[in-house]
Amino acid sequence: MKKARSFLFTLLLAALTIRVLWLAIEPLIPYVVSALAIVMVLGFVYYRMTRW
Structure with a gap:
C-alpha cells in the first residue's frame, strides 16, 4: 500500500509540475x-545572397 501511495503522490507531483x-x-x-x-x-x- 505504501508503494502505491508513493507512486500516486509522484504522479500527482509530476502532473502539477507539468501544469505549472x-x-x-x-x-x-x-x-x-x-x-x-x-x-x-x-x-x-x-x-x-551568398549562394554561388
Whole structure:
C-alpha cells in the first residue's frame, strides 16, 4: 500500500509540475513562432545572397 501511495503522490507531483510549466510557457508560444519565422526568412535571404 505504501508503494502505491508513493507512486500516486509522484504522479500527482509530476502532473502539477507539468501544469505549472505549461502555464508559464503557453503565453510565449506566439513569440517563439514569430521569432522562428523571422529567423527562417532571414536565413533564406542570406542563403540566396551568398549562394554561388
